[in-house]
Amino acid sequence: MSYKVLARKWRPGSFSDVIGQQHILQSLSHALDTDRLHHALLFTGTRGVGKTTIARILAKALNCEQGISSTPCGKCDSCIAIDEGRYIDLIEVDAASKTKVDDTRELLDNVQYLPTTGRYKVYLIDEVHMLSRSSFNALLKTLEEPPEHVKFLLATTDPQQLPVTVLSRCLQFNLKRLSILEIKSQLVRILETEKIESDDVALDLLATSADGSMRDGLSLLDQAIAFGAGKVFGEDVRSMLGSIEQRYIHALIESLANDDADALFHAIDDAADRSPDFMMVLNEMLGILYHLSLVQLAPAIIEQRSLDREWLEKTSNKFSAEQLQLFYQICLTGKRDLPLAPDSRTGFEMLMLRMLAFQPGPTAPAVTTTHITDGTQSGHKPPVSHRHGRQHSKQHNGQKPVARQSPTQDNTVYSQSESGAKSQTTAVPLAGKDWARLARSLSVTGLTKQLALHMAPEIWDKKQLELVIDAEQEAIYSSAREKELIHALQKKLGGNIQVSIRIDTPVTETPAQQKQRQTRERQQAAEQSIMSDKSVTKMVEAFGASISPASIRPVP
Incomplete structure (x- = not known):
């Protein structure tokens, strides 16, 4: 019993049967119909997209007994011989197995002779990038000025390996990967013609697994038909491919x-x-x-x-x-x-x-601000958001953002107005309150926990807790997480406390910012310790070495 695989049985016999590649088919059709076809064509693209198939159809179009056109008859002796792979004037060469220069010279020795039966002698060289450098050099002169009865059709999956001297002598056509929809529609057509039962899930899986290659899709379809005993269903295809629902x-x-x-x-x-x-x-x-x-x-x-x-x-x-x-x-x-x-x-x-x-870390500081406590400026520059939240505080109305407090400072925060004068903001009764510890102890998980770690209290007393979410982390906010967080806080602090949440620039550090600052300070201390170490200094001087700060890590 002789069985022809689907990839060969359904190989297109004319340009109209080719799936996709309309940009190439249009160019070739016009060139054939107007008798303006170049003597050397290069087809590039991934495996199974139609490079060799289009080249064979082109050979039929050139040698069809009905005349040169973009629609070969497919019934004359020449067309049938080409389809069956026995046409004497179509010389197919596998460059992967004939890489030596002697093979190329032997091939070119026959170029000068007229075709035996057809109009043109067509040389189809597949995987042409596998030829050796000497073979390419031997091919150059004939490729540039071949006899009028010769056409060169080159195909490759890796045009980057071709010498530029070869590329400049050819018209290059880049074949695209086929879309999932194009592959699926062809599979549907084949299964309907072959009268094989199938379902949509199986076809989606096969079209996706084909990865842009029609030949791969047909090979997988052959395998699926055998696996499913003549039927193609999603459960069988999943099992065959090793995928899951x-x-x-x-x-x-x-x-x-x-x-x-x-x-x-x-x-x-x-x-x-x-x-x-x-x-x-x-x-x-x-x-x-x-x-x-x-x-x-x-x-x-x-x-x-x-x-x-x-x-x-x-x-x-x-x-x-x-x-x-x-x-x-x-x-x-x-x-x-x-x-x-x-x-x-x-x-x-x-x-x-x-x-x-792992969770995404907070963004790096983008704005330089100044702390003023007890009339003295501090060089510490914590992160301050430049984005406006859903609600805007007084800081955004003509004033620069208030810098966040450092844990070593008192609870009175000042802001620098545009006129340069100091203006004291309302004191926040936060003394003795540890929001970071409370946030980490809440019975919430996931993004709700992250939301708690990216906010800071602005007012916190027995009756009221007003929290401000860092505007830089607005993306993790949702009303559902807000409700979950408020419920957890009331459960922890007592149901009588009123909790409100808004998005703005917190006046104190959030737990996440505090952790980031502490990590940064530990890193700076570690770098300073290494830089000031006498033994390290001696080695640097003795060997002309340099220290890479990126290689320094603080001791856990």
């Missing part, structure tokens, strides 16, 4: 959003029961993180795509834009590191723990 990926993403390690490992166990390829799982997560970012920053794009918009919009509210970017980067790095792990599941679990452990 979207609901398992959704569970992983939601566990990260809720900062819940127990739920995360439960989701990993559920996914592992399906025996997935964890590299494929990472690819799925990258796709979802990308779509979540689109929902936040470019929602109009999402409306044009057939995605689970309801879940994406609901889940995107649980992440900040910075978190999604960080998680995406961790996943990308994890793809590189996964093969180095003891086993793929351990590497994947460590990757998930990394996402739980």
Whole structure:
């Protein structure tokens, strides 16, 4: 029994059958119809996008017995012989196996002779970049000025390796990767013609896994038909590819959003029961993180795509834009590191723990401010936001922002007005209050905890607690997190206290800023200690060395 694989059975026989590549087909069709075809054409592009197929159709168009045109008949002896791979005037060369200069010279020795049966002798050199430098040099003269009866069709997946002298002698056509929709529509057409049952999920998976290559898509379809005993359904294709259903990926993403390690490992166990390829799982997560970012920053794009918009919009509210970017980067790095792990599941679990452990840090200070206490200026310059929040304090009405307090200063804060005069602001009764310790002790997790760490109290007494969120961290604010935080504070401090929250520039340091400043001070102290060490100074002088501050780390 002889079975012809789908990739060969469904190879296009005319330009109208080619999927995609309309920019190339239009140029070639016009050139053929007006008899203005160049003698040397170079087709470039990734594997399986139609380079060799288009070259063979071009050979048929040039040698069709009905005449030169962009629509060869496909029925004459020449067209049939080319389709069957036995046309004597179409010389196909695999440059990967004939790289030596002697092979090229032997090929060129026959260029001068007229074609045996056709109009043109067509040389189709595949993977031309594999030729040696000497072979390219031997080819140059003939490539530039071939006999009138000769056409050169070159194909390569790596045009960067071709000498510029070869590129300058050819017309170059860059074939694009096919879209998922183009591949899927062709798979549907083939399955309908072959009368094979299938479902939409399976076709989406196959079209995505083809990665822009129609030949890869048809090879996978052949494999799926064999795997499913003549049927192509989503469950079988997932099992064949080593991928898992979207609901398992959704569970992983939601566990990260809720900062819940127990739920995360439960989701990993559920996914592992399906025996997935964890590299494929990472690819799925990258796709979802990308779509979540689109929902936040470019929602109009999402409306044009057939995605689970309801879940994406609901889940995107649980992440900040910075978190999604960080998680995406961790996943990308994890793809590189996964093969180095003891086993793929351990590497994947460590990757998930990394996402739980790391959070985007606060932004660096952007504005220089001045502290004035007891009439003396201090050189300390804590971070101050330049952005306006939802509510604006008096500092934004004609005055410069008030600098945040240092923990070593008293609770009276002054601001410098534009006229240069000192004006004392309302004293805030915060003496003896430790907001940082309270914020860390609250029974909240995830982004709600981060929200607490990026705010500072402005008024705090027995009846009232007024909190100000750093405007730099406005992205992590949501009304749901505000309600959760207020509930946790009232539970901790007593239900009678009135808690209010607004977005502005806090007059004192937030816990996150305090931690950042302490880290910076410890680093500066460590660098100063190394720089002033006598032994280090002697080594620097003796060896003409230099100290890289980036290599210095404070002792834990």
